[in-house]
Each structure stands twice: as C-alpha cells, then as structure tokens.
Amino acid sequence: xxxxxxxxxxxxxxxxxxxQIRRLEVTDHERGFxxxxxxxxxxxxxxxxxxxxxxxxLAALGDDHVILVAEDPSAAAAPERRIIxxxxxxxxxxxxxxxxxxxxxxxxxxxxxxxxxxxxxxxVRRLVEIAKEAGCYKVILDCTPxxxxxxxxxGFVEKGVQMAIYF
Ligand SMILES: CC(=O)SCCNC(=O)CCNC(=O)[C@H](O)C(C)(C)COP(=O)(O)OP(=O)(O)OC[C@H]1O[C@@H](n2cnc3c(N)ncnc32)[C@H](O)[C@@H]1OP(=O)(O)O
Numbered sequence: 587x588x589x590x591x592x593x594x595x596x597x598x599x600x601x602x603x604x605x606q607i608r609r610l611e612v613t614d615h616e617r618g619f620x621x622x623x624x625x626x627x628x629x630x631x632x633x634x635x636x637x638x639x640x641x642x643x644l645a646a647l648g649d650d651h652v653i654l655v656a657e658d659p660s661a662a663a664a665p666e667r668r669i670i671x672x673x674x675x676x677x678x679x680x681x682x683x684x685x686x687x688x689x690x691x692x693x694x695x696x697x698x699x700x701x702x703x704x705x706x707x708x709x710v711r712r713l714v715e716i717a718k719e720a721g722c723y724k725v726i727l728d729c730t731p732x733x734x735x736x737x738x739x740x741g742f743v744e745k746g747v748q749m750a751i752y753f
Contacts, residue, residue, distance in 0.1 A: 604659055605656045605657070605659050605670075605671075605705060605708070606656065606657065606659070607654050607655070607656050607671075607708060607709060607712055608654065608655060608656075608657075609652065609653065609654060609655075610641070610653035610654070610655050610672070612637070612638055612641045614655055614669055615632070615634055615637040615638075615641075616634075617657070617666065617667060617668050617669045618668045618669050619655065619669045619672065620632055620637070622669050622670070622671075622672055622695055622697055623672065623693065623695060625695050625697065625698060626693060626694075626695040649677065649716075649720060650676065650677040650679070651674070651675075651676055651677070652674065652675045652677075652713065652716055653672065653673075653674045653693075654672065654673050654674075654675075654709055654712055654713060655669045655671065655672045656669070656670055656671040656672070656705055656708075656709065657669060657670065658670045658697075658700070668697075670696065670697040670699075670700040670705070671695065671696045671697065671700065671705045671706065671708075671709050672693065672694070672695055672709070673691065673692075673693060673694040673695075673709040673710060673712075673713050674691070674692040674693045674694075674713070675689050675690070675691055675692075675713040675716055675717055675725075676689070676690040676692060677689055677690075677717065677720055677722060678690060683723055686722075686723050687720060687721055687722045687723065688722055688723070688724055688725075688726065689713070689714070689716075689717030689720070689722040689724070689725035689726070690725075690726060690727065691710060691713050691714070691717075691725055691726070691727040692727065694706060694709060694710060694727075696709075706736065706740075707739060707740055710737075710740040711740060711741075713725075714740070714741065725742075726745075727742065728748045
C-alpha cells in the first residue's frame with residue numbers, strides 16, 4: 587500500500603497502550619486524517635482525488651517528508667480504525683555544516699478524546715528518532731507558550747525567537 591515513505595509502514599513503533607504508530611497511507615483519507623488535522627488549524631476537507639494528489643506530491647519527497655499516524659486501537663473502532671494522532675517531520679538539506687540536515691517537527695495533533703495518554707509524546711519521540719537516524723544535526727519546532735512544558739517533556743529546550751509573515 588502506498589505510504590509517504592519507502593520505509594514500510596510495518597516499521598512502526600508501539601506506545602505503552604499498544605497503539606501502533608506508522609507512516610501515513612493514502613487510504614487514511616477515509617479514516618479521518620483531515621478531520622484530525624482540523625483540530626490543529628484550518629483544514630478544509632479534501633476530496634479523495636485532492637487528497638491523493640497532495641499525498642503523491644509529499645510521497646515524492648521520500649524520507650525528507652515523513653508523516654506518522656496512530657490508529658484508534660479500541661475494538662469499538664474496528665474496522666474503521668480512525669486516525670487519532672499524527673505528526674510530521676520535514677528534513678531540510680543545507681550547505682551549512684558540510685551539507686547538514688535539519689529536522690522540522692510540524693503538525694502534531696492528538697484527537698481531543700485521546701489526549702493525556704502519552705500518544706503525543708510517542709509520536710514526537712518517534713519523529714525525533716527518525717531525524718537522528720536521517721543524520722540531522724538538530725530538530726526544531728515552533729509552538730505556543732502554553733506548549734512549552736509538553737515539548738520539554740519530549741526533550742526540547744527553548745532556543746531563539748519565532749518570527750513569521752502570514753499570507
Ligand atoms: C509543532 C506543533 O505541531 S505545535 C502544535 C501542537 N498541537 C496542538 O496544539 C493541537 C492540540 N493539542 C493536542 O493535539 C495535544 O494536546 C498535544 C499534541 C499537544 C499533546 O498530546 P497528548 O497525547 O495529550 O500528550 P501526552 O499525553 O503524550 O503528554 C505528554 C506529557 O506532556 C504533558 N502535556 C501534554 N499536553 C500539555 C500541555 N498542553 N501543557 C503542558 N503539559 C502538557 C502531559 O501532562 C504529559 O506529561 P507526563 O508524562 O508528566 O504525564
């Protein structure tokens with residue numbers, strides 16, 4: 587099945603309560619992936635073909651763009667297996683540091699009903715591991731001040747100032 591990386595989705599990690607974390611697959615459109623993202627920011631629904639086109643663009647970036655997801659493991663959720671957590675790693679290639687790489691952690695969301703169970707921590711930790719395995723010399727992210735404590739639990743330390751221009 588197509589996934590956003592050549593790495594098979596079976597190369598997954600397990601959280602404490604046996605939630606499997608795997609790569610995004612194109613069929614996750616049917617499992618509420620877009621609705622989950624809308625809990626983070628404006629994310630209008632996409633048709634199946636729009637989703638597939640976006641998925642193909644991102645999949646073409648290979649291991650430089652990794653989206654992880656976790657399915658609802660509860661028996662009640664089968665067979666639909668809704669997506670209840672996600673996170674993204676973008677690997678930026680640079681001339682600095684002898685052609686170094688920087689990992690950007692983005693779009694971390696856990697479904698409101700599944701928060702507080704360690705899922706967010708597991709997703710971020712796995713993305714950080716992937717960044718390290720990819721040879722990144724650092725991993726960075728932007729967040730609101732309210733999330734300082736959460737990302738500190740994920741191993742991040744505060745550094746610099748975030749600035750932005752929105753269009
Ligand atoms: C780079 C970005 O994407 S920033 C955007 C982050 N995403 C969002 O704001 C979307 C809405 N929020 C969410 O989806 C979730 O609340 C998340 C992703 C922030 C946290 O997910 P959860 O699965 O609830 O977190 P998890 O249960 O793994 O918590 C891990 C630890 O962080 C702590 N923590 C979790 N959320 C917060 C918070 N908002 N503030 C302070 N501490 C927190 C937990 O108490 C826990 O600590 P413990 O190990 O001592 O018990």
